[in-house]
Amino acid sequence: MSIQCSVFIATSLDGFIARTNGAIDWLSLDTDSVDSQQEDYGYQQFFDSVDALVMGRNTYEIILAFPTWPYDRKPVIVLSQGHPNVPASLQDRIEIMAAAPDTVMQHCAERGFHRIYIDGGQTIQRFLRMGLIHDITLTRIPILIGEGIPLFGALADDVRLEHLSTQVFAQGLVQSQYRIHSGD
Numbered sequence: 001m002s003i004q005c006s007v008f009i010a011t012s013l014d015g016f017i018a019r020t021n022g023a024i025d026w027l028s029l030d031t032d033s034v035d036s037q038q039e040d041y042g043y044q045q046f047f048d049s050v051d052a053l054v055m056g057r058n059t060y061e062i063i064l065a066f067p068t069w070p071y072d073r074k075p076v077i078v079l080s081q082g083h084p085n086v087p088a089s090l091q092d093r094i095e096i097m098a099a100a101p102d103t104v105m106q107h108c109a110e111r112g113f114h115r116i117y118i119d120g121g122q123t124i125q126r127f128l129r130m131g132l133i134h135d136i137t138l139t140r141i142p143i144l145i146g147e148g149i150p151l152f153g154a155l156a157d158d159v160r161l162e163h164l165s166t167q168v169f170a171q172g173l174v175q176s177q178y179r180i181h182s183g184d
């Protein structure tokens, strides 16, 4: 199965992806500067390179509350043991699945996907634990939020990463790209 699972995510400097209540208000920068209004930190290029998204139900519910659905017509697989609400307007592009990460990837391969955007803290951790993440683009925001939902968690074994590049953006955002050895 030749399928690439990629992470593109932002954390606080203390390693959180959201506040404990799920809020991501701290991700927004002061957008007074022209630079920050025009800069998307490579997101669109990354987004265009993936065939589909796989995200946890918690992330899905945060995104669903956005004023507009941000993923156009790209297929989105939402992982949940429950029955998350899917609005009628999105039913042609959202699929709910409850399965182990390797089964989810098998399903993605059968659908002809080559590169998948994996999103959500618990979901990323589960894929990492199974050695299924190929690369991570991590943008660190210069803020400490003290407590929240962590990006990384417990592992059975160490995971070694190869650092590919680091870029510093205006307002002190530091974005690093890594490839994961065990996922190769």
Ligand SMILES: NC(=O)c1ccc[n+]([C@@H]2O[C@H](COP(=O)([O-])OP(=O)(O)OC[C@H]3O[C@@H](n4cnc5c(N)ncnc54)[C@H](OP(=O)(O)O)[C@@H]3O)[C@@H](O)[C@H]2O)c1
Binding pocket: 008, 009, 010, 011, 016, 017, 018, 019, 021, 022, 023, 024, 027, 055, 056, 057, 058, 059, 060, 062, 079, 080, 081, 082, 083, 097, 098, 099, 100, 101, 119, 120, 121, 122, 123, 124, 126, 149
């Ligand atoms: N900073 C950023 O760039 C960024 C990016 C993405 C998300 N976020 C934030 O991160 C928070 C969400 O992360 P999170 O760690 O809470 O979790 P998450 O991964 O988004 O969602 C976890 C949920 O996904 C479901 N799930 C995951 N793997 C599954 C599997 N293999 N089979 C079935 N269900 C599975 C379960 O849902 P059920 O309980 O329904 O079974 C689980 O409770 C949100 O606040 C979001 O805004 C931040």
